Amino acid sequence: MAKRGSVGTPRITVKFWGTRGSIPAPGRETVRYGGNTACISIEANDHFIILDAGSGIRLLGNAQRAAGHSTGRTLHLFISHTHWDHIQGLPFFASAFVKGNAIRVYGPKLFHVSLEELFSTQMQHFYFPIRMSKLGSDITFRELAIGAYPGLLAGIDVETCVTNHPVVDMAYKFTIGGRRLVYLTDNELYNEDYFRRVLQTGRSHIMATGRRVMARLRADLCEFVAGADLLITDAFFTRAEYCKFGLGWGHSTYEDVYELAVAAGVRQLCFFHHDPNRTDAALAAIEQEYQRRARRERTLDAIFAAREGMTLNL
């Protein structure tokens, strides 16, 4: 599956702490792929990066405490958007309670409300007993616009783009020592079904304009993920589910993300943000189906569904 970096290039370790979308889904049927919501850690160039703060971040905090290095660290937390399944774990993140730790939170610029306000709101008295200002660590926020941030972290370039989701959501591309990791979650890829939904009627030139806009956004996204060594992306629906009830929800199908990865020349594709109702057996079947397809079509180096606790070395 994943290959180790060669000598001289920085070692990049990716670990999945939460892989579900929408809501935590504990139970016997989600043991293999996990029931916690979105959280991934990346260790590279002496930096510790966290992608999203879903319920999986609690396990990360516990693991850091158990490893004995929970103080005096700087953690870089990149938030895709502020829906619950991407921020709900922060109040339970042990490292956030430790004095001396610094947490730098990055997220999309929303213009009318700050990221800090949104995080503070979920820790208001009615929802949680401890206010964010009372957490021991030094938490600061930085809002990012769409664009490139060369050297945002020493030796790491970050690029952002906006995704197709009901609330402002951001995808991140990390370039570390020439290797590219793209985190693209909660995104509905543009496709014909989607187009038909948004434009049921209309004059021909409006339809044509709509198509041009969609093609442009699709091309922008394809360019964003082009040549990624690892693409971690939202794959929530099967085609049938999507057409039946998922149109416009802001999530993609396995088929669409596979096609995007192939078109963009991605090396490894990781299905992420699993449907909370998808059982281990169903997910394994989908994973195998696409692995067979990739082998048959000789497209991607690897394709897999993210599992809680899984570690990859890029």
Next chain:
Amino acid sequence: MLVRKARLCRQRVVSAWRDREIATISSPGALARLQARGGADPCYLRDSDLPVNGEPMAIRLLRALGETADLGELATAMARLEQHALALNYRDSEVRDVARRVIGIIGKRLRRRLLVFEVLALANCDIVSLLILRNMVDDNLTHEYIFLFTLPGVTALQRVRGDALTALAARLHLLLEFLMRTKQWPRAHSLFERLLRQKKRLHDPRLLGLIHFRAGMGYVRVGRLRSALKSYKLAQRYLLRAGDEENLVKVYNNIGNIYVDLGRPRTALAEFGRTLAIAEELQNDYSLAVAFSSMGTALLQSGDAAAAVDCQKKSLLYTLRSGYFARVQLIYACLANANSALGRRAEAEQLYHEAYAFAVQENERYDQYKVKLALARHYLVTGDAQLGRKALRVAEELCHGFKNRFGMMQIADLHGDFAAIRHLWPEARTAYRRALRLARELRQARLVRLLQNKLAGAVREHNRG
């Protein structure tokens, strides 16, 4: 409502048309001309015309309409037809067919002058509401019919009271929206002024808010920004009272746009902040698209071009989510402005080109003017005076078309700027003087100061030369 009105008014037959406009337009000659332009006489109802899979109920109602002379029955039939048409998901062509016949039949009644005035007013407005809501008015002939059939309603405004007044004003507000959407500006202007005259007698805050909102839009169109701002502020007050957030979000956005035009981006940003907050709350993709685009324009004006690009891209995404692609040209133009400010010349010009082409396709002359004006500004920055003046000439022609004095002031100012970069000082002086005169007429104190400085500079350079 319609039936009750019919009963009340059954005995009051209007003997004479008091409104000269109605008398002229509703004359048999005028109707005949309209019908001739539309081809076959729409009054004529043949069995062979009936849709094969048409709704028997609708057809029966149509027949009743064609044959009855009873006003109560007619009013009932109209109300039932409307309910029926709205309840059933007619295919567009079928509804259009039915609606045209209804229009024709009412036209016939109108010619015979059989209807009680107020009943006719409400019934006609109901038909128009039905047609507008069903999006069945897509040609100039139907526009004329629409106008014709609502004239009794407009005249009846002064006479009716209480609930009937509210009902009539609500229907006429829909007509006002339609007139603005179809760019029938003089008619729209006349209608909102008539509606506003009834302000003290209307007690529905939502309706009053909407009328002021449309009035504000009309004033913007003719460049009367202060009047527009006043109307929008009143609309804001009434809509807040009515708790109508769907429309409030549009009002805040339009107020912000005026501040952008007046060169006050900070004030505009505060308004757009409110717009975004409400749009998020409503989870309305279209409102989010508009709000992000407007926010981007204000950010660009305040000097943050990168954030402006960010906003426009978000706007484009929400436009795609909403499916309302008619806005694309505006977003492209704004994105082009932001790229121009960032020095991405080729990208900016490509976007201007696409925005203009789309506005031409849509026959949106106001948007064409806006794009050309923006393109001229872009060329001013890049120093391409020839291309800039060419774009400006097109903008000027378009602006003359809707007599927008604010636009003419902006154009005169830009003419001055182009002359100034080519050191043609007498020409610059003349252009700035014209712009200054217009700014004074429009009472734009900030712009007056700005133009005075430019004029002084041009005079100084001229004297030095």
